Amino acid sequence: MSDSKLLAMFPGQGSQYVGMGKQLLSDFPYLSKTFEEAEDFSKISIRKLCFEGPEDQLKLTANTQPTIVTVSVAAWRALVEEKGQTADFFAGHSLGEYSALVAAGRLAFSDAISLVRNRGLAMQRAVPEGVGAMTAVLSCDVKLLEGYCKDATKEKEPVEIVNYNSPQQLVVAGHAKAVARLEETFVKESVKFIKLQVSAPFHSSMMAPARDEMAPLLSATKFHQTKHPMVPNLTAEVTLEYGPEYLIKQIDSPVKWIQTIENVSRSGVNKYLEIGPGRVLVGLAKRILPKGEWTAEATGS
Numbered sequence: 655m656s657d658s659k660l661l662a663m664f665p666g667q668g669s670q671y672v673g674m675g676k677q678l679l680s681d682f683p684y685l686s687k688t689f690e691e692a693e694d695f696s697k698i699s700i701r702k703l704c705f706e707g708p709e710d711q712l713k714l715t716a717n718t719q720p721t722i723v724t725v726s727v728a729a730w731r732a733l734v735e736e737k738g739q740t741a742d743f744f745a746g747h748s749l750g751e752y753s754a755l756v757a758a759g760r761l762a763f764s765d766a767i768s769l770v771r772n773r774g775l776a777m778q779r780a781v782p783e784g785v786g787a788m789t790a791v792l793s794c795d796v797k798l799l800e801g802y803c804k805d806a807t808k809e810k811e812p813v814e815i816v817n818y819n820s821p822q823q824l825v826v827a828g829h830a831k832a833v834a835r836l837e838e839t840f841v842k843e844s845v846k847f848i849k850l851q852v853s854a855p856f857h858s859s860m861m862a863p864a865r866d867e868m869a870p871l872l873s874a875t876k877f878h879q880t881k882h883p884m885v886p887n888l889t890a891e892v893t894l895e896y897g898p899e900y901l902i903k904q905i906d907s908p909v910k911w912i913q914t915i916e917n918v919s920r921s922g923v924n925k926y927l928e929i930g931p932g933r934v935l936v937g938l939a940k941r942i943l944p945k946g947e948w949t950a951e952a953t954g955s
Contacts, residue, residue, distance in 0.1 A: 663928050
């Protein structure tokens with residue numbers, strides 16, 4: 655189609671796996687500069703973590719975040735170099751928004767790596783391990799789930815919807831006791847759910863300490879204004895004016911991925927390209943979009 659438009663979309667935490675990026679670097683040795691730069695600014699062994707693990711170290715939030723951004727940006731740079739890849743819109747799922755900003759020319763790669771390393775550490779510190787929890791909820795009406803969350807919330811023990819991933823998958827997070835109460839309701843009401851093995855209740859209001867810790871770092875960061883439209887998680891609205899507040903507020907606000915995909919579809923997007931490790935976002939696009947003339951593919955890294 656001559657009027658086709660493409661969304662470049664970048665994955666977030668949970669897409670990592672031991673071995674990611676290894677074939678990419680083997681195929682395109684010039685990407686070694688990307689990995690070296692990431693190691694300089696994160697102060698961790700990105701290549702060793704990506705290629706060799708061990709898995710328990712790779713999945714630590716403070717390690718996962720810079721490694722995923724590195725592999726995603728490397729994959730994008732290879733696409734640009736080899737195919738002259740361009741995109742009409744840029745978006746990322748949670749952490750992936752940093753990769754999207756780099757790809758869109760709005761954020762320096764070195765800044766992104768430093769920020770996500772600090773973001774991961776701040777998130778790990780925000781809530782002591784075991785105090786928070788997250789659960790994926792399957793095929794439950796949004797309004798119904800909002801009501802369940804309200805009923806399960808008590809003072810200083812919140813639980814809320816934090817990821818609008820697809821109509822069939824919403825994610826809740828909050829205080830472990832509130833999540834446990836919510837899961838009791840799910841059992842009674844025959845709602846299917848999957849407990850997530852995570853170290854903190856990401857994107858919930860309990861992440862406020864991480865937001866406060868990251869706010870001065872993000873406010874001091876240079877964001878470049880380019881012609882490439884972004885679709886931030888915070889609003890899910892297409893925007894040309896992008897500033898640090900989107901990433902500050904994102905930390906303790908829900909990821910509006912359903913709304914993101916629906917909004918870019920209304921803006922004429924009919925090609926969805928996932929850049930980075932895994933193919934989670936391709937799967938979500940297929941669940942969100944109605945059948946029609948659109949394609950979704952992943953580069954795989």
